[in-house]
Amino acid sequence: MMKPKYTILSVAIAAILVGCGGTTTEKKTEISPEKTVGNAVVEVKSSPVSEVASQPKAEPKKAAPVVSQVAPAPAPVVVPKHKLDIPTDPNAFLVTASTKSNEHPFFGQGLDTGFDINGKQGKEIVLTRGEKYKFIVDTGVKHDFYLTSNRVGWGAGTYADGVNGQFIYKGEVTFEPSKTTPDLLYYQCRNHKSMGGKIFILDKGEDLAKVKTALAASDVGVKVKKGRTFAVTAGAVKQKLGYAQMVIGSGSAKRIENSGNQQAIAILASARGKIDAAKASLRGDQLQQAMTQVNEGLRLMTAASRQITTESEMAGVNHKVKFEELSNSLKTYEGSYKKNLERVAKLKQPHNEAKLDRAEYDRLVAEGKSLASKGDHVAANNSLAKAQTMITSVLTSMLHEQTVTYDKNFETPQEEYEYELARYENYEELIPLAIEQKQPSQRALELVDSFVQKAGKIRDEGKGVAAKGDYKMAIMAVQAATSNLRRALRMVGVN
Numbered sequence: 001m002m003k004p005k006y007t008i009l010s011v012a013i014a015a016i017l018v019g020c021g022g023t024t025t026e027k028k029t030e031i032s033p034e035k036t037v038g039n040a041v042v043e044v045k046s047s048p049v050s051e052v053a054s055q056p057k058a059e060p061k062k063a064a065p066v067v068s069q070v071a072p073a074p075a076p077v078v079v080p081k082h083k084l085d086i087p088t089d090p091n092a093f094l095v096t097a098s099t100k101s102n103e104h105p106f107f108g109q110g111l112d113t114g115f116d117i118n119g120k121q122g123k124e125i126v127l128t129r130g131e132k133y134k135f136i137v138d139t140g141v142k143h144d145f146y147l148t149s150n151r152v153g154w155g156a157g158t159y160a161d162g163v164n165g166q167f168i169y170k171g172e173v174t175f176e177p178s179k180t181t182p183d184l185l186y187y188q189c190r191n192h193k194s195m196g197g198k199i200f201i202l203d204k205g206e207d208l209a210k211v212k213t214a215l216a217a218s219d220v221g222v223k224v225k226k227g228r229t230f231a232v233t234a235g236a237v238k239q240k241l242g243y244a245q246m247v248i249g250s251g252s253a254k255r256i257e258n259s260g261n262q263q264a265i266a267i268l269a270s271a272r273g274k275i276d277a278a279k280a281s282l283r284g285d286q287l288q289q290a291m292t293q294v295n296e297g298l299r300l301m302t303a304a305s306r307q308i309t310t311e312s313e314m315a316g317v318n319h320k321v322k323f324e325e326l327s328n329s330l331k332t333y334e335g336s337y338k339k340n341l342e343r344v345a346k347l348k349q350p351h352n353e354a355k356l357d358r359a360e361y362d363r364l365v366a367e368g369k370s371l372a373s374k375g376d377h378v379a380a381n382n383s384l385a386k387a388q389t390m391i392t393s394v395l396t397s398m399l400h401e402q403t404v405t406y407d408k409n410f411e412t413p414q415e416e417y418e419y420e421l422a423r424y425e426n427y428e429e430l431i432p433l434a435i436e437q438k439q440p441s442q443r444a445l446e447l448v449d450s451f452v453q454k455a456g457k458i459r460d461e462g463k464g465v466a467a468k469g470d471y472k473m474a475i476m477a478v479q480a481a482t483s484n485l486r487r488a489l490r491m492v493g494v495n
Contacts, residue, residue: 086118091131093117095187097139097195108267108303110152110194115139115187122197125187127177128204135173135187141452141488142445144169144190144432153188153196155325167332169432170456177201183211190325191432216292237282237290244275244294247301256304264304271300319377323368326384330365333391336429339422340395356394361387392494395430413471417462420478424459427485428452434492448488455484 086094100107100114104122107114117123127133137145146166150157160166162176167190181201188196200211247253248271256268274297281290337356368383410416431452435445462477 084119087136092134092136095135095137095139095145097143105197106194111192113195115196124197125199126208127199127201129177129179129181129201132174132176137168137171137173139169141169141431141449142435146190148186148188151186152193153186154193154321155190155328156321159185184215234287237287240294241278244298248272248275267300267304271297271304274300319381323372323377323380326381326388330388336426337391337395340426356391361390417466417471417474420475424478424482427482431488434489434494440492444491448491451484451488455481
């Protein structure tokens with residue numbers, strides 16, 4: 001029987017000894033950054049200085065070689081950290097996040113941050129039914145990746161058939177489209193609008209252009225059947241053009257022109273250009289092209305309007321979508337609560353974990369669903385928010401009861417390692433949900449992300465050590481990783 005009692009300092013010392021590649025300084029930096037980052041900086045800077053100091057003795061009249069030796073030193077430290085590891089497998093996609101440019105299909109819409117696929121903003125993805133695909137997600141703790149039938153995402157329209165592992169910000173999602181998968185889906189963020197892009201689903205050998213034409217026709221209300229499309233009519237184009245001209249000549253356009261926002265004004269000019277091009281295409285009887293151009297003009301008009309819209313003006317909440325989002329969050333919390341109860345039961349010893357008032361919790365959830373069915377989503381969301389507060393408070397108490405320094409009995413070191421790893425995963429699961437609930441500042445989010453990244457590296461190191469059979473060292477590494485996750489939660493406001 002083991003009664004381990006470790007501290008973060010012992011973890012730092014132990015991690016230095018772990019032979020998983022890299023230098024001793026790198027190990028210290030990962031495990032105990034507060035105590036070692038300073039030393040690491042001194043070591044990095046001291047080496048080039050000593051080299052420079054030694055050079056003039058050999059060549060006292062040549063200062064240039066000294067400079068050339070110093071200048072390249074920082075490059076190896078900075079550049080590799082930002083290099084994307086693009087997968088070579090054509091059925092694998094790296095999903096990251098960056099500030100949108102006008103290359104992004106949702107530029108000017110939703111959040112100013114968007115998803116990148118293999119380094120390209122909002123890239124369209126083409127998949128084939130019957131094949132298996134993998135999304136390697138690394139989007140930052142604020143953005144949960146998922147697949148949806150909803151154009152803007154934001155937690156709505158979740159598509160789950162053939163999908164495993166979604167609603168994550170770091171990890172892998174697999175997707176195997178089937179015969180029932182629709183021709184068009186989207187990859188989006190659960191927590192924010194319009195971050196992702198389109199996913200086209202084709203049968204083997206099917207022509208992408210034909211699928212896009214069918215979808216475009218469907219967008220303007222033209223009847224579409226599988227393998228057969230009907231041409232866009234002149235009447236449909238004229239109707240859409242009339243609407244577009246009304247929008248372009250509206251008060252919103254005047255407000256953009258008077259805003260002084262040069263980017264918004266430029267986008268508005270592009271929108272007008274698209275509408276004019278659509279008129280010319282209509283005159284030339286190029287109906288499909290005209291419809292595409294008028295739709296693009298309307299999209300640009302919306303983007304221009306958003307450029308001058310304040311955050312408070314954009315804060316209008318779609319309460320129906322918010323209800324779906326809260327419902328999905330509660331399912332995740334309930335799963336975490338269930339896993340923690342099972343873990344406590346396996347320990348077979350006294351504990352003081354808080355218990356969920358199941359009757360009250362179920363009443364609030366049922367009340368929320370009932371109100372939503374009657375169309376009162378505002379009141380429904382209030383009920384679900386209360387239920388969410390209940391279960392997150394209990395989860396926080398349960399997790400903190402299992403502190404980093406503890407005294408529990410385990411049959412083997414492997415059993416203790418598995419316990420620690422499971423506890424780490426529970427904390428990791430709470431972070432994106434805590435962010436969603438607490439809405440911390442951008443600076444706090446940056447700190448959270450740094451703690452989470454650090455925790456992941458230490459956890460991976462612990463797994464590597466465990467694979468070699470050294471569970472004692474692995475336990476200490478995972479404990480240190482969990483400590484970083486707890487610090488991340490404190491930055492969000494979960495104590």
